[in-house]
Amino acid sequence: MAIEKVRRHLAQWHVEHKIQELEESSATVELAAQALGCEPERIAKSLSFLVNDGAILIVAAGDAKIDNAKYKAVFGTKAKMLSKDDVETMIGHDVGGVCPFGVNEGVAIYLDESLKRFTTVFPACGSSNSAIEVTISELETYAPYKEWIDVCKGWNE
Secondary structure, rough: OOOHHHHHHHHHHHHHHHHHHHOOOOOHHHHHHHOOOOOOHHHEEEEEEOOOOEEEEEEEOOOOOEEEHHHHHOOOOOOOOOHHHHHHHHHHOOOOOOOOOOOOOOEEEEEHHHHHHHOOEEEOOOOEEEEEEEEEHHHHHOOOOOOOOEEOOOOOO
């Protein structure tokens, strides 16, 4: 189970006990915000894309949307989300539980600037009813990310 992979991953920092397993679904930004009692924009959604035959994750604020021009400027290609069928195989988590913790080897993780305006955010933890509240600094520590990027729109307008 993917949530167990996330527990093992977060155990390196002794924070696995902070994972919240929710009674209701947190599979979408709206459902997660409702279940956690927070603003939707504070949900750190993990978006899965295909770049050069490999999977990447972009972790962005719940109210941010991919800006195709910015994406192409960073990655040199058009944004192509992974199909639902490919997400679990390529990332290591099912749709609804995708997060930047405990992903498959070779998945490049990027953090979007849209997250930096918050003190804490809530990424999923490998299942469609789990999350963890982390500071931006903790997110940087726990997620093996490559770099901060600016590929989203809609959040700062």
